Amino acid sequence: MNAEVEPPDVASIAAETVDGTAAESVAIGAALVVFGATGDLAHRKLYPALASMAVKGQLPHRLVVVGVGRTQIDDDDFDAEVHNTIAKAAPDHAPEWAEALDRRHVRFRYVAGSIDDPETFSRLATVLAEADKDLGAAGNRLYYLATIPELFEVAARGLAGAGLSSEEPGTFRRIVVEKPFGHDLPSAIELNDELHKCFAEHQIYRIDHYLAKETVQNILALRFTNAIFEPLWNRRYVDHVQITVAEDLGVEHRGTFYEKAGALRDIVQNHVMQVLALTAMEPPPSFAADPVRDEKVKLLRSVRPFDPERLKRDVVRGQYDAGEVNGVPVPGYCEEEGVASDSTTETYLAMRIEIDNWRWAGVPFYVRTGKRLPKRVTEVTLRYHAVPYLPLPRGAADSVEPNELVLRIQPDEGIMLLFAAKVPGSPFRVKTVPLTFSYKEAFDEDPPEAYERVLLDAFLGDATLFIREDEVLQSWRIVQPLIDAFARGEVPLYRYAAGTWGPEEANELMHDSDDTWRCP
Ligand SMILES: NC(=O)c1ccc[n+]([C@@H]2O[C@H](COP(=O)([O-])OP(=O)(O)OC[C@H]3O[C@@H](n4cnc5c(N)ncnc54)[C@H](OP(=O)(O)O)[C@@H]3O)[C@@H](O)[C@H]2O)c1
Numbered sequence: 001m002n003a004e005v006e007p008p009d010v011a012s013i014a015a016e017t018v019d020g021t022a023a024e025s026v027a028i029g030a031a032l033v034v035f036g037a038t039g040d041l042a043h044r045k046l047y048p049a050l051a052s053m054a055v056k057g058q059l060p061h062r063l064v065v066v067g068v069g070r071t072q073i074d075d076d077d078f079d080a081e082v083h084n085t086i087a088k089a090a091p092d093h094a095p096e097w098a099e100a101l102d103r104r105h106v107r108f109r110y111v112a113g114s115i116d117d118p119e120t121f122s123r124l125a126t127v128l129a130e131a132d133k134d135l136g137a138a139g140n141r142l143y144y145l146a147t148i149p150e151l152f153e154v155a156a157r158g159l160a161g162a163g164l165s166s167e168e169p170g171t172f173r174r175i176v177v178e179k180p181f182g183h184d185l186p187s188a189i190e191l192n193d194e195l196h197k198c199f200a201e202h203q204i205y206r207i208d209h210y211l212a213k214e215t216v217q218n219i220l221a222l223r224f225t226n227a228i229f230e231p232l233w234n235r236r237y238v239d240h241v242q243i244t245v246a247e248d249l250g251v252e253h254r255g256t257f258y259e260k261a262g263a264l265r266d267i268v269q270n271h272v273m274q275v276l277a278l279t280a281m282e283p284p285p286s287f288a289a290d291p292v293r294d295e296k297v298k299l300l301r302s303v304r305p306f307d308p309e310r311l312k313r314d315v316v317r318g319q320y321d322a323g324e325v326n327g328v329p330v331p332g333y334c335e336e337e338g339v340a341s342d343s344t345t346e347t348y349l350a351m352r353i354e355i356d357n358w359r360w361a362g363v364p365f366y367v368r369t370g371k372r373l374p375k376r377v378t379e380v381t382l383r384y385h386a387v388p389y390l391p392l393p394r395g396a397a398d399s400v401e402p403n404e405l406v407l408r409i410q411p412d413e414g415i416m417l418l419f420a421a422k423v424p425g426s427p428f429r430v431k432t433v434p435l436t437f438s439y440k441e442a443f444d445e446d447p448p449e450a451y452e453r454v455l456l457d458a459f460l461g462d463a464t465l466f467i468r469e470d471e472v473l474q475s476w477r478i479v480q481p482l483i484d485a486f487a488r489g490e491v492p493l494y495r496y497a498a499g500t501w502g503p504e505e506a507n508e509l510m511h512d513s514d515d516t517w518r519c520p
Pocket of ligand 1: 037068
């Protein structure tokens, strides 16, 4: 071993895992193979995450980053490209990040070739063997599929075909699979089957980067490490739950991709289902990977299948027209680049979900997500039952609303409890006021980027924040009837102006109650 190499700081890394203990310590050496090394995700998320992790001492002690792509560049070009990217991503941190990558002995290699060409994998095998022998990668490999979804199975087959998927004793071979995982239930089943021909389930890390957000994980902390919330987390006290995932952006440069996805596949099948599962699941015996995932799967199994007879009442689809967001005029969806002028893809979806179990029977979960809404906000709101009787004179309690507990996932991460307080002075009047907890104020450090967490946990072998095979299939099971009904044109597509909270019809979802959407 090189004498100038510093000892690995395994302890500090182990402390970062969800349950506070690492399933196994981070490898002393590893290779990170990025399929799609020249792409948008790698540049915007993965390379800056690696640099930030290097500063925090969260990388394997010897790391070789091997890029794969068709673009004809060499090792030095790739090295320079990554350094340029991190310099642009965070100009203030650039020197510190570059120095840390160097100090941590991170090395860059590049394999030019197509993923559907077996020759590419022969060359990759040679590069990896050299990385093990000369650069201390120690036979540990993390394959990151940051490429187009059509190539996920092809890449897995290529790796297995070149003998790169099976784990030698004392080493790991893991494959990180980006979203989307399939485009419907049959394709997700097929992708699972194909991956399993090449990798065992424990080697497969399916990403939902939402899970890697600190505030999503905080749903676990809030619910299961405090005594005061859980007793109130059920049908006896909760009237209904709202989940809002709102974006002010349109489809940006991803029009072609979004046309095939729509809000259902882009947000609901993955992020919303994960947030729903964490919000509604039963307490797990520990925060380790399988106990948490067991409970999430159990919850997803309890989601009542959509009733085809009620789809028009329980699901509202929308698409934005031109409008104004944050004071800036913006085009309608059908005028966006890469979008058909007569597109019927939904950019907004609101739905009522029922959960058939003892905890939640009769408590509707209202979900809404959309693009070009007034602001970017993700939050979960538990609205409690109104008090049975108000011992106040008429007029003194006009503005008393039922209590709400709001879990703000982004931005301004935090928690807010809305309750009634007396207005100072007389006569006796009450008003709803917020009690707030802000992450930023409580902890004097920025939460890590989700992709740092993704990479760290994948290196550590902690799968808690990744989606298990049965979880991904359960969430596709829930949305498949909607995919079919949308394709048959059975659910109308309503219009909304960009910059508004979606189609008017979304308010009708709460038709059999006095409920209203919370204005975040
Ligand atoms: N971008 C995001 O913000 C984002 C967010 C969440 C998830 N994702 C997911 O991340 C993945 C990558 O997305 P992206 O936006 O980064 O896509 P992208 O910019 O189009 O990049 C695709 C990458 O795949 C490589 N590639 C394409 N065909 C190839 C082939 N036949 N052989 C070898 N390499 C090939 C391209 O490299 P060459 O052209 O050099 O071959 C490029 O590096 C997708 O699954 C996407 O859904 C992306």
